[in-house]
Amino acid sequence: MSGSDWYRASAPGKFVILGEHAVVYGKPAIVLAVDLRMTIAVRGSRFNTINGERIDFRRQPHLRYLTRNVTSGLEFETKSQIPVGSGLGSSAALSAALALALSEKENRHMTENDLVEEAYEAELYAQGIGSPMDASACVHGGGIAVNLPEASDRHLWTVTRGERTWSVSDVDVPDMTFVIGNTGIKAPTGPLVSKVKRFLDRSSFAVDIVDDIEQVTLQGNDAIARGDVEQLGRLMTEDHKLLSILGVSSNELNKLVNASMPYSYGAKLTGAGGGGCMVALTDQPEKVCEAIRSRGGTPYVVRTGVPGAMLHP
Numbered sequence: 147m148s149g150s151d152w153y154r155a156s157a158p159g160k161f162v163i164l165g166e167h168a169v170v171y172g173k174p175a176i177v178l179a180v181d182l183r184m185t186i187a188v189r190g191s192r193f194n195t196i197n198g199e200r201i202d203f204r205r206q207p208h209l210r211y212l213t214r215n216v217t218s219g220l221e222f223e224t225k226s227q228i229p230v231g232s233g234l235g236s237s238a239a240l241s242a243a244l245a246l247a248l249s250e251k252e253n254r255h256m257t258e259n260d261l262v263e264e265a266y267e268a269e270l271y272a273q274g275i276g277s278p279m280d281a282s283a284c285v286h287g288g289g290i291a292v293n294l295p296e297a298s299d300r301h302l303w304t305v306t307r308g309e310r311t312w313s314v315s316d317v318d319v320p321d322m323t324f325v326i327g328n329t330g331i332k333a334p335t336g337p338l339v340s341k342v343k344r345f346l347d348r349s350s351f352a353v354d355i356v357d358d359i360e361q362v363t364l365q366g367n368d369a370i371a372r373g374d375v376e377q378l379g380r381l382m383t384e385d386h387k388l389l390s391i392l393g394v395s396s397n398e399l400n401k402l403v404n405a406s407m408p409y410s411y412g413a414k415l416t417g418a419g420g421g422g423c424m425v426a427l428t429d430q431p432e433k434v435c436e437a438i439r440s441r442g443g444t445p446y447v448v449r450t451g452v453p454g455a456m457l458h459p
């Protein structure tokens with residue numbers, strides 16, 4: 147990725163402490179950006195290529211949406227530390243970084259809010275359903291809260307689609323240690339979000355579960371404010387149970403969650419579920435990593451408090 151005609155940007159992945167899936171229905175969520183980044187470079191070219199291979203944008207919906215106004219060919223180079231289809235926001239990070247790199251190439255200034263709208267539309271174009279939570283976390287970095295009234299004095303932006311509104315605020319990144327465990331099983335977000343929607347459409351029981359996730363998230367926000375790791379851990383484990391009832395956990399996720407529990411305050415799947423990653427809150431990260439490895443998962447002791455989407459020379 148060198149040369150002066152390239153326009154380059156990166157964005158972080160993220161994990162959800164509490165509130166995934168329920169956030170699609172306007173419920174609260176708390177998310178942290180992590181030190182796994184997606185970097186993309188773009189320049190004009192005769193043909194559309196990505197990492198040296200010809201590409202057909204029709205098969206790459208995020209790229210197709212984000213380049214909808216570009217009339218020339220484009221060459222892309224990507225480097226990612228974020229595992230794909232793992233609940234860590236790889237597609238939102240790609241969309242945020244690409245939207246920023248293209249705006250620089252075209253000399254258009256975009257605010258963070260503009261980038262969120264653009265990355266969120268790319269996500270909706272690709273998967274049809276979802277919230278602007280991942281796009282917000284990958285654009286802003288640090289920590290964000292969605293629809294948490296207490297955080298409104300640090301309001302960043304509000305995103306509205308149809309009857310749903312998501313008010314996004316900046317929050318302090320808690321000084322706590324989180325270990326992510328990747329099952330290695332790829333699970334695209336769209337079908338999992340649609341599965342939950344079908345459940346909600348036909349069952350008031352599922353609606354109650356989403357309301358319970360809301361309560362757990364609100365209590366978790368208070369626990370974070372008090373620095374109460376024990377209570378936050380309990381709530382994360384409770385959230386995992388609620389997400390399992392919604393049908394988005396898997397045997398592999400449950401295995402990694404259960405293996406982490408003896409060394410953690412709590413653990414849960416993170417992101418869309420179905421495979422992908424879980425996260426444990428712990429003060430024994432090495433032990434949790436070992437437990438995750440012993441069950442066939444890949445652990446990452448993630449660093450938080452990282453910057454959002456940014457340009458690179």
Ligand code: MEV
Pocket residue numbers: 165166167168169170233235275276277278279280335339416417418
């Ligand atoms: C995926 O990271 C989070 C979900 O809540 C979907 C969304 O908010 O778009 C499952």
